[in-house]
Amino acid sequence: MGRYSGKNAVITGGGSGIGLAIAELLVDGGARVMITGRSQTTLDAARERLGKNAVAVRGDVAALSDLDALADRVKGELGTVDALFVNAGIATLTPFETTTEEAYDELFAINVKGAYFTVQKLAPLLSTGAGVVLTTSVANVVGLPETSVYAAGKAALRSMARSFSRELLSREIRVNAVSPGPIDTGVLENAMTKEAAEEFKAQMVADNPMRRFGTPDEIAGAAAFLAFEATYTAGAELVVDGGTTQL
Template identity: 55%
Template sequence: MDRYKGKKVVIIGGTSGIGLATAKMLLDGGARVLVTGRSQAGLDSAQEEIGKDAIVVSSDARSLADLDALADRAKAEFGTLDLLFVNAGFSLFAPLEQTTEATFDEMFNLNAKGPFFAVQKLSPLITDGGSIVLTTSTANVKGMPLLAAYGGAKAALRNFARMFAAELLPRGIRVNAVSPGPTDTPIAGKSMPDKDLEAQVTAQLREANPMKRFGTAEELATAVLFLAFDATFITGLELPVDGGWSQL
């Protein structure tokens, strides 16, 4: 299938979950794709899964030096970009009284500061008429215990989508956000290393969701690609893909 033939894409946070599912769909459609991740195990696994046609790069989404190097690499590989998908992020669960400065900084560095500078440094490569998609979260619109720092960072990112959309409008670059609800990805294990707690929270979230299930990475990837290439008269939008979690 050649739906995305000739498209050049960078996915920040593309070695697992939603980012990896998006990369697979793009590659299947004929796009050229560069994905980033931090852990060597994740990088190796992603390269094996998506094959030699994809470019897999070690890059810390929190590091401005790494983002500079990523922009240089993307320019060298592709020249210009049609899509920048800023997907890196994760949550740490902590009650308000137990949220440390380190936890707060980690949440904002990865979920707000990093994406801000990723767009600053890579948007000059995006061709006029191209697209940026950010991954936010339903935690930015729902009052969710244990996620204050994470939700606040994602709320900042949602506002960045509006501001970037306005600023890049003269170049015809659309900026939108996809907002996942509970989604079946490896991030749950990272944010909740206690397996008993993970099972308990997972069951509660599934029961609380109007559709009584988690979303899949592929369902989120489909929404990302809709915003990226099909939603040609949409910019500044946050699209919830959450089984009605934030709406009902």
């Protein structure tokens, strides 16, 4: 019997990066996992990597119709959910002076509205004692350049961890957040030029007390802890950042 045998989990943004690392950890421990994402190609690759205990569902968390469809799939294939990882998000860098309304709206639609309604739509399917984990970011407590919109959205998620917990504790459902620092997921290379990404990463490493980036696996372990082991913790944010915001 694995550590998570008999457990059902849903992970939004589970096709790559931190979400995929969480899925791998849980599947390896015996859980049945449903992952979501917008790219069918990415999901297909993740599904093949995860094996028969994983189900991949394409959908956009910013579209409530897709979330309704996800809830139907979860109900039909998993029944109830023991852990919900609200991880889907984008990390577009937008300099304050040139941020457009379109960029602002896209970031908030995915990172904030998507998270809010993911929890709302799936809450009826959460089992008694279930854990919900929101992925925030150290950007919600420190001022980083070109992240004003992104950071504001992550700060909103930090607030949701508290308010959702208060609303769901009557069902013994705990809501917490995991706050990654600099994690090497490849997302920076998608958000900027290769040269800019290398420069940004070098500065982040130089500023980090541990002098390195974290790994998706390190975030996955923290997220799983919040979902399953932290049974007397609610509304908290677990920071996993190599000491960046603490030292």
